Amino acid sequence: MSDKKAQVKNMFDNIAGRYDFLNHFLSFGLDFYWRKKALKLTELNPDSILLDVACGTGDVAIQARKMGVQKIYGADYSHNMLKLFENKSDWIAGRLVQMVAESIPFKDESVTNISVAFGVRNFYNIQEGFNSFYRVLKPNGKATIIEFRMPSNKILKAVYGFYFKNILPLLGGIISGDKAAYTYLPDSVEEFDKKVNLEKLLLNSGFSEIKKYNFTFGTVQVVIAQKQQKKY
Ligand SMILES: C[S@@+](CC[C@H](N)C(=O)[O-])C[C@H]1O[C@@H](n2cnc3c(N)ncnc32)[C@H](O)[C@@H]1O
Known part of the structure; x- marks a missing residue:
């Protein structure tokens, strides 16, 4: 097993019990708004078949259900996160x-939508995940990706960076009992921001139409990629 694969799984299994509380607390409740807005932009409808990858405790899937989607599947690598989702709904x-995003055990062309919120950054191989x-x-299906990013504005980046790298790991560490997990969060966002070009990876996988949005002063990005209709 790759280092990252094992490390990420253990980390989420470990913090699962405190994950929801910390998510809402450390984002000032904005995480609900980010998921809702991203799903609205995705234009889901009652006939959508949604696979929420890296579903964790299920907040994207729960939001989609509130918006009228009936056929929803959740997939995650962490057993403890899945268990919490099951207990919530x-x-x-x-x-x-329970699966890895890099190898989804679903049939070809079986869902209309895939969502992944705050998960892609943790994949051990993002390209394989997108493939x-x-x-x-x-065909015509959409992948909706929600992920953190660092704001481009220098002043905002400094203020946000201070919160993200100092206050968040401190509070996250105290409340979850796992300081490393909440140090990993800002570190992984910074590295992801510098090294990963989501659009390029999505194009490599075959997606054609790609729409990008930034929320909350550019601290969160949403990328919606569509698979083209087959040409005969
Ligand atoms: C930050 S949580 C996000 C949970 C949820 N989507 C949300 O919006 O709160 C990231 C989740 O991604 C899962 N994950 C990380 N790497 C994964 C992979 N390669 N395949 C499947 N799940 C993965 C973790 O187990 C964890 O539950």
Whole structure:
């Protein structure tokens, strides 16, 4: 098993019990708004078949359900995160899969939508993850990616950087009991920001139409990539 694969799984298994509270507390509740807005931009409808990858405790899937989507599946690598999702929702039982995003055990062209919120950054191989997304999406299907980013404005970057690198790891560490996990968060966002070009990786996987949005002073990005309709 690759280092990152094992490390990420252990980390989320370890912090699962405090994950929801810390998510809402450290984002000042904005995480609900980010997921809702991203799903609105995705234009889901009651016939959508959604696979929420790296679903964790299920907040994207729960939001999609509130918006009228009935066919929802959740997938994550961490057993403890999936268990919490199962305990939170009475409708998801039997629709949760423990798997890695890099190898999704779904049939080709079986879902209309894939969502992944704050998960891509943790994949051990993002390109393989996107190849997998492309394969299981139906033609015209969309992948919606929500991820943190560092703001481009220098002043904002300094202020946000201070919160993100000092206050957040301190509070996250005290509350979760796992300081390393909340140090990993800002470190991984910074590295991701410098090294990963989501658009390029999505194009490499075959996606054609790519739309990008920034929320909350550029601290969160949403990328919606569509798989082209087949030409005969
Ligand atoms: C920050 S949490 C996000 C959970 C949820 N999507 C949310 O919006 O709160 C990241 C999740 O990604 C999962 N994860 C990380 N790497 C993964 C991979 N390669 N395949 C599947 N799940 C993965 C972790 O287990 C964790 O539950």
